[in-house]
Amino acid sequence: MNTIWARSLVSLVLLSVLCAVVGVLIGVKAALILAIVVLLAQGIFSTFHKQQLWRLLDAPVYGEVPSAPGIWGEIYYRLHKLAKRWHAQVRQVEQQHSRFIQAIQASPNGVAMLDDHDQIEWCNAISELHFGLDAKRDLRQHITHLVRRPDFVRYLNTRQYEEMLIMRGMGERRQHVLSVQVFPYGDNRKLLLSQDITELERTDSMRRDFVANVSHELKTPLTVLAGFLETMRELPLNDAERARYLELMEQQASRMQHIVRDLLVLATLEGDSKPPSEQMVDMRAVLRHLKDDAETLSAGRHRISFDVDEGLTVTGVETEILSALGNLVTNAIRYTPDGGSIHVNWNTHGAQATFSVIDSGLGIPAADIPRLTERFYRVDRSRSRDTGGTGLGLAIVKHVLQRHDAQLEVKSEEGRGSTFTARFPALRTARRQPAPV
Ligand code: ADP
Numbered sequence: 001m002n003t004i005w006a007r008s009l010v011s012l013v014l015l016s017v018l019c020a021v022v023g024v025l026i027g028v029k030a031a032l033i034l035a036i037v038v039l040l041a042q043g044i045f046s047t048f049h050k051q052q053l054w055r056l057l058d059a060p061v062y063g064e065v066p067s068a069p070g071i072w073g074e075i076y077y078r079l080h081k082l083a084k085r086w087h088a089q090v091r092q093v094e095q096q097h098s099r100f101i102q103a104i105q106a107s108p109n110g111v112a113m114l115d116d117h118d119q120i121e122w123c124n125a126i127s128e129l130h131f132g133l134d135a136k137r138d139l140r141q142h143i144t145h146l147v148r149r150p151d152f153v154r155y156l157n158t159r160q161y162e163e164m165l166i167m168r169g170m171g172e173r174r175q176h177v178l179s180v181q182v183f184p185y186g187d188n189r190k191l192l193l194s195q196d197i198t199e200l201e202r203t204d205s206m207r208r209d210f211v212a213n214v215s216h217e218l219k220t221p222l223t224v225l226a227g228f229l230e231t232m233r234e235l236p237l238n239d240a241e242r243a244r245y246l247e248l249m250e251q252q253a254s255r256m257q258h259i260v261r262d263l264l265v266l267a268t269l270e271g272d273s274k275p276p277s278e279q280m281v282d283m284r285a286v287l288r289h290l291k292d293d294a295e296t297l298s299a300g301r302h303r304i305s306f307d308v309d310e311g312l313t314v315t316g317v318e319t320e321i322l323s324a325l326g327n328l329v330t331n332a333i334r335y336t337p338d339g340g341s342i343h344v345n346w347n348t349h350g351a352q353a354t355f356s357v358i359d360s361g362l363g364i365p366a367a368d369i370p371r372l373t374e375r376f377y378r379v380d381r382s383r384s385r386d387t388g389g390t391g392l393g394l395a396i397v398k399h400v401l402q403r404h405d406a407q408l409e410v411k412s413e414e415g416r417g418s419t420f421t422a423r424f425p426a427l428r429t430a431r432r433q434p435a436p437v
Contacts, residue, residue, distance in 0.1 A: 110178075110194035116187055118143050118156060123192075130170060130178055130194045143192070156182065166197075177201050213376045217259050217391070221252035228252075255388070262392035265323070266375070269399045275316035280430050283313035286322050287346060294329050294342065301338040308346040312353055314428050316404045324400035327393040328357045328420045334387040336361030336417070351426035358419045364412040372410060373398040397422075404428055 015038065023031035052072045056079070059066050065080045067073060104111050110127030112120060119140050120133070128135055131147050138146055144153045155165040164181040171178075177198045183191040228249045231237075237245065287308050294304050314321065332342045340360040347354060364372070368379045376391035378384040384391060394408075401408050405425050412418035 108195075110192075112143070112192040112194075114143055114190040114192055116189060118190065120146075121189075127192070127194060129172075130176075130196065132172070152180070155180070171196075210375060214259075214263065217376060218256055221255045225249055225252045255385075255390075258388065259390045259392070262390045262396060265396055266392060266399065269320070269396065269403065272403070275320065275403055277315050277427065279315055279317070280432065281314050281316055281318045281321050283321075283346070283432070284310055286318065286325065289322060290326055290329050290344065293326060294333060294344075297330055297333050298342075302333060302336060303341040304344075305341070306344045306346075308344070309348065311432050312346060312348060313430050313432050314353060314404065314406075314424050315430055316428065320400045320403070324397045325355055325422065327397050328355075328422070331393060331420070332357045332359035332361065332418070334389065335359070335383070340417075348429070349423075351429075353424040353429040354421055355424075356419055356421040358417065360417040363414040363416050363418055364410070365414050366412075369410050369412060373408065 015035070019031050019035045022034055026034075052068055055066055055068070056072075056076065059076070066076050068076055105124050107124065107126065110124065110130040112123035112127040112131070112133070115121050119142050120138055121140075123131075123133055123135050123138075125135075127133060131143075133146060144156060147153075149167065151165060152167065155161075161182040161184065164179045167178045167180055170176045175198070176196055178194050179197045180192070180194045183193065185191055228245050232242065232245055287306065287310075291304075291306055298304060329342070329344060336342060336359045342360075343358045345354070345356040345358070362380070362383075364379055368377075371377045372379075373394045375395045377394075378389065378391045383389075398408055401422055405428050407423045409421040409423060410418065411421075
């Protein structure tokens, strides 16, 4: 600023000196006229430049380059280029920022950013769900005013975040389990990450239950076997007693074998890829097998009838289909007292193919029906054991049917009988050419 004033003063002094010299040379009048002309020219000159400056200030930063003569044209051009570059950079940063926000929003985990006073700076939608927050309303709110659980407040205040905090009873219905961990960053800021581990906890507890059940199921026959062995070693037995004990030991060993066999079947089913949808099952052979097995197992104690559409078949793995449908038929025989009836139906219902086993047996209480396909679930433990059951049959049926896109439906009335139906969808059903006559 000082330089501008100094320059203006110098030019004024120089102009005065020039006027004085010109006045001496060409007379005062002429010199005055010259001075007025020079001042006018300077006025026009500075007005022009001021105008250009205002145009520059008023011009839209990202619009067209304003046209101007001489140096102003160049200034406009260069400034415009600079502004365009900045604009592009700002847009790039904005896009990166929005992509970053989108990525965090897409995360299946909750992410909340807390400032150095543990106030919420930002949180994603999952974090809102996990902690019952509202990203807009709760901005700048202290997190412990909103998540008031003592375990969470304690965890946040201890400032030891190596371990994660498990919070049960979270979410809208208080049924969720969260694993929560804080990661400090920047100037005393915190990243609060949360993960819904409800499903993980459920499968973990199912796994524990399963191991406990398997151990229990194997422990019982093993204990009985060990008892018999001890008796045989310690007591003097006659031939008949020895034969009886051996028979009982054989029964227990076979029970264990059945359990292990069914467990292996389940493990294989879980690990196998989906059955092919183009491979047709020889349903005629399967149905023949089922009929033979049913008659052998029943040994004339029941009335057994089959009503089947022989041309109808499904696609998938024949051995699996045979084992699943076979389980339904043998269950009907095992849980139907002597003299009862068992009817098997294999037909189409609309676009579906249905396999039904209708028995007039013991029936199942309504409360037990939803749990029948759980591993080792039995309605009547002693009957299941007496008839050589493992409690895994219907679990296998459910798995096989699921793998074949089919569903199991159970209808039953206590004391009147049950109907087990396997429904195969249209995409799994097929028709075989009739056998040549
Ligand atoms: P299990 O080896 O004990 O038969 P399943 O998984 O095949 O095991 O069946 C589970 C339980 O469902 C059985 O213990 C039995 O109580 C009941 N159940 C299965 N089928 C029938 C049926 N047709 N009638 C009555 N109860 C049945």
